[in-house]
Amino acid sequence: MRLSRAFIPTLKENPVDAKIVSHRLMLRAGLIRQHAAGIYNWLPIGTEVLKNISSIVREEQDSTGAQEIIMPTVQSAELWKESGRYNDYGPEMLRIQDRQDRDMLYGPTHEEVVTDIFRNNIRSYKDLPINLYQIHWKFRDEIRPRFGVMRGREFLMKDAYSFDLTYDDACHSYNKMFISYLRIFKRLGLKAIPMIADSGPIGGSLSHEFIVMAATGESKVYCDRELLSKEIEPHIDYDSNLQDAVDDWTKYYAVTEDKYSSEDSNIKSKDIISANGIEVGHIFHFGHKYSKPLNASIKGTNGKDIFPFMGSYGIGVSRLVAAIIEANNDEKGIIWPEIVAPYKIGLISLKVGDLEVDNLVESLYQKINSKGYSVLYDDREERAGVKFSDMDLIGIPWQIIIGPKGIKEGYLELKSRKTNQLFQVRLDNIEQSLLQYVSP
Numbered sequence: 001m002r003l004s005r006a007f008i009p010t011l012k013e014n015p016v017d018a019k020i021v022s023h024r025l026m027l028r029a030g031l032i033r034q035h036a037a038g039i040y041n042w043l044p045i046g047t048e049v050l051k052n053i054s055s056i057v058r059e060e061q062d063s064t065g066a067q068e069i070i071m072p073t074v075q076s077a078e079l080w081k082e083s084g085r086y087n088d089y090g091p092e093m094l095r096i097q098d099r100q101d102r103d104m105l106y107g108p109t110h111e112e113v114v115t116d117i118f119r120n121n122i123r124s125y126k127d128l129p130i131n132l133y134q135i136h137w138k139f140r141d142e143i144r145p146r147f148g149v150m151r152g153r154e155f156l157m158k159d160a161y162s163f164d165l166t167y168d169d170a171c172h173s174y175n176k177m178f179i180s181y182l183r184i185f186k187r188l189g190l191k192a193i194p195m196i197a198d199s200g201p202i203g204g205s206l207s208h209e210f211i212v213m214a215a216t217g218e219s220k221v222y223c224d225r226e227l228l229s230k231e232i233e234p235h236i237d238y239d240s241n242l243q244d245a246v247d248d249w250t251k252y253y254a255v256t257e258d259k260y261s262s263e264d265s266n267i268k269s270k271d272i273i274s275a276n277g278i279e280v281g282h283i284f285h286f287g288h289k290y291s292k293p294l295n296a297s298i299k300g301t302n303g304k305d306i307f308p309f310m311g312s313y314g315i316g317v318s319r320l321v322a323a324i325i326e327a328n329n330d331e332k333g334i335i336w337p338e339i340v341a342p343y344k345i346g347l348i349s350l351k352v353g354d355l356e357v358d359n360l361v362e363s364l365y366q367k368i369n370s371k372g373y374s375v376l377y378d379d380r381e382e383r384a385g386v387k388f389s390d391m392d393l394i395g396i397p398w399q400i401i402i403g404p405k406g407i408k409e410g411y412l413e414l415k416s417r418k419t420n421q422l423f424q425v426r427l428d429n430i431e432q433s434l435l436q437y438v439s440p
């Protein structure tokens with residue numbers, strides 16, 4: 001993409017009402033614009049980052065055997081009256097009436113809808129286990145939307161729902177999501193720690209939140225220091241028994257504030273740290289909480305009707321954009337991990353209008369584009385300083401810098417946004433040399 005044609009409305013000044021760094025940088029780098037309180041427009045590079053995060057979430061969820069669907073954002077209130085949550089959910093639910101005066105709502109979550117799909121289409125234990133997920137918009141009329149997309153009213157969530165024949169099978173489904181979440185957050189360059197959590201309005205007795213430690217996080221957590229350096233095993237076979245792998249994480253003390261008791265900390269206080277964190281995921285096992293009231297029974301192995309055990313598993317996809325920025329920024333702007341960056345390479349011409357430079361940069365732009373690299377080419381007639389600071393603000397991981405001096409001497413400069421290191425890359429063997437540092 002040529003920057004002269006790209007819609008990336010950057011801001012020079014810090015927006016005054018943005019209180020945390022990710023909110024400031026998302027506005028300044030032109031990722032989002034507010035539409036109404038807690039409701040945002042996602043502009044091109046914000047959209048690109050959401051797509052990149054969604055792809056990783058999708059790949060990892062698919063590899064567990066979960067299947068992607070799309071459910072409606074606007075739901076009928078009838079189902080919620082059946083489950084008993086219509087009144088319980090409270091003012092966070094946006095309730096609407098259609099022209100027939102029927103009660104509708106904008107979905108804050110989808111347990112009822114997915115259970116309705118299940119009961120209308122699945123009849124036998126032979127169809128279990130099944131896990132259905134979507135990546136879709138939710139609306140919660142949060143009392144205090146704040147920090148930009150960190151706590152929005154409309155936000156993008158990955159929500160998965162599992163159905164199992166037995167409690168043990170349901171534990172296996174829960175464990176699969178537990179491990180899958182650790183893998184997803186690691187791929188996104190985040191350290192997210194699973195912590196025992198309160199299940200709130202979703203319900204059930206077993207639940208873990210995945211927390212990324214951050215001073216600006218809204219969740220207060222207590223956890224064993226050792227978890228901060230714990231790594232996930234690189235390989236996983238989802239058909240194998242995952243209990244040991246999960247126990248290896250849950251054997252440490254790690255709880256959110258609701259589950260904390262000061263007596264716990266007395267026992268081993270020296271190992272336990274208290275900190276703030278961002279809740280990027282939350283998984284729940286709630287057994288028959290929805291399958292029974294919605295009468296989603298199927299034929300069991302002995303021909304008798306049984307209710308499936310259920311769980312649900314959420315990831316805050318739009319919140320992750322903010323969480324990644326909180327973890328990856330400096331005074332100049334965002335520092336995207338390559339895997340989510342809106343563009344991997346920024347191409348900066350130091351002298352637009354110089355024929356030799358223009359020709360070389362143009363041909364290089366075509367070449368690296370055709371090799372599958374995503375490139376943002378700053379072709380504007382701006383001072384070099386402006387170009388550098390825009391690329392740094394937007395956070396492109398690699399910047400190729402070309403000027404008349406380098407051309408004369410037969411090289412270009414490649415700068416790493418993260419380390420600020422400069423590498424000289426020879427012009428006569430550019431693809432090979434680039435591959436050393438950046439993969440498409």
Ligand code: 5CA
Nearest residue numbers: 109151152155159279280281282313314316319
């Ligand atoms: N149905 C379950 C799991 S599918 C559910 O709704 N869980 S949740 O309420 O915990 O939400 C899942 C994730 O969505 C949270 O862990 C958080 O990362 C994200 N999330 C929740 N509320 C918001 C919000 N207001 N703004 C941005 N992200 C949010």
